[in-house]
Amino acid sequence: MSGELSSLGRYSGPATLILASLAEGPKHGYSLTKDIDGFAGIYLAPGTLYAALDRLVELGLIEGLEPVGRRRPYRLTALGATTLKAHLEAQRTVTETGLRRLSGAWEAS
Amino acid sequence: MNKRERRARRLLRWYPRSWRATHEEEFLSLLEDSMGDRRLWPGRSLNVVMNGLRLRSVGFRRSPQRVFYSSSVTIVLLALIVGIATNGFGLFSASGPTKGAMPYDPPKGAPYDKIPDYLSVYIGPGEIGYTPKAYLAAPNGASNTPLLGRVAPVYASNLATLLGREYPGIGFVRLGTSPWSLPCEPAETIGKNAGGVKTVTPIPCPSTMLTLPNVVGMVTPTAAGELSGLGVSVVVHNVHSPSVPPGHIVSMSPMSGTTIHARQQVIIANSVPD
Numbered sequence: 001m002s003g004e005l006s007s008l009g010r011y012s013g014p015a016t017l018i019l020a021s022l023a024e025g026p027k028h029g030y031s032l033t034k035d036i037d038g039f040a041g042i043y044l045a046p047g048t049l050y051a052a053l054d055r056l057v058e059l060g061l062i063e064g065l066e067p068v069g070r071r072r073p074y075r076l077t078a079l080g081a082t083t084l085k086a087h088l089e090a091q092r093t094v095t096e097t098g099l100r101r102l103s104g105a106w107e108a109s
Numbered sequence: 110m111n112k113r114e115r116r117a118r119r120l121l122r123w124y125p126r127s128w129r130a131t132h133e134e135e136f137l138s139l140l141e142d143s144m145g146d147r148r149l150w151p152g153r154s155l156n157v158v159m160n161g162l163r164l165r166s167v168g169f170r171r172s173p174q175r176v177f178y179s180s181s182v183t184i185v186l187l188a189l190i191v192g193i194a195t196n197g198f199g200l201f202s203a204s205g206p207t208k209g210a211m212p213y214d215p216p217k218g219a220p221y222d223k224i225p226d227y228l229s230v231y232i233g234p235g236e237i238g239y240t241p242k243a244y245l246a247a248p249n250g251a252s253n254t255p256l257l258g259r260v261a262p263v264y265a266s267n268l269a270t271l272l273g274r275e276y277p278g279i280g281f282v283r284l285g286t287s288p289w290s291l292p293c294e295p296a297e298t299i300g301k302n303a304g305g306v307k308t309v310t311p312i313p314c315p316s317t318m319l320t321l322p323n324v325v326g327m328v329t330p331t332a333a334g335e336l337s338g339l340g341v342s343v344v345v346h347n348v349h350s351p352s353v354p355p356g357h358i359v360s361m362s363p364m365s366g367t368t369i370h371a372r373q374q375v376i377i378a379n380s381v382p383d
Contacts, residue, residue: 029135029136029138029139029142030138030139030142030143033139045152046143046157047156047159047160047161048156049139050132050136050139050160051160051163067134067135070134070135070138071134072134
């Protein structure tokens with residue numbers, strides 16, 4: 001499953017951020033930008049955001065809902081939720097391994 | 110229509126019509142909301158422009174002439190934006206931009222303010238373009254050598270040259286590898302005329318031979334940039350391919366591995382949707 005996200009290549013960073021943001025509930029473009037800036041400290045520029053949204057819709061990981069006014073909210077699909085979970089768990093393994101090895105080899109010296 | 114909305118609509122036009130048809134309102138509202146945060150930022154505008162161009166390069170479904178015209182206009186505008194962003198046109202210098210000799214070979218440690226704002230680079234037979242000095246010279250002038258081999262954007266020397274190009278990828282060269290900077294070896298091309306009689310055409314110095322790298326499967330601008338960086342003249346043809354994704358190279362002629370003259374033309378086939 002995590003293969004789906006890594007197939008996004010240079011979009012995998014924004015894709016993970018968007019999926020993580022949508023895990024909380026549907027959001028439109030601007031509220032996605034604000035939310036991601038808030039929890040990750042990363043500002044996704046409009047072009048980058050929509051490039052990633054297009055790819056995620058294409059892959060079936062998110063879907064666009066009916067517009068509310070001019071803004072269209074996007075929602076995580078079931079496939080998107082599974083993919084995000086698998087991806088984050090794989091990242092957790094890397095994070096934990098790295099931290100463990102750092103504490104073993106670097107803090108002791 | 111207020112100022113913010115007009116600005117957002119201008120940016121939206123970088124995207125292809127088919128994309129705008131489905132995303133127009135939501136993208137405009139995002140742009141307008143974002144502009145409220147801070148001023149709209151050259152970096153973010155450029156981000157919109159680049160993504161719009163990327164979509165145009167892979168997704169167009171229009172007549173070749175129209176594609177050619179609209180992409181030419183966008184190249185001119187993009188070149189202007191990049192130029193202004195990097196101060197490459199020397200717009201803000203008191204004396205105005207100056208142009209360097211061709212080819213420009215900066216002495217090691219040349220003071221930055223002594224280097225011309227524009228540096229000439231070879232982009233194809235009979236064509237010279239310009240790249241901002243920021244891409245060639247270290248700002249402190251300490252060493253210029255590590256920048257050789259870097260890929261730099263090139264603005265054609267005049268508008269007509271730019272509009273006459275077939276593909277935006279041609280606007281990138283690998284610095285320091287133009288045939289003009291290589292040793293001169295007299296050469297000739299051998300062909301056949303209409304009557305089937307062998308013809309020999311001498312090619313004036315400077316000249317050199319090179320072996321073509323493989324660009325099949327690459328994204329078209331990268332492939333065109335790679336080849337033009339070697340100094341060869343690149344022609345892009347559009348073809349339909351069931352197996353190669355749009356915007357990628359289906360085939361090249363001559364084939365990779367062929368040794369050709371640096372001034373010979375290479376034709377690459379760009380995949381477009383049916």
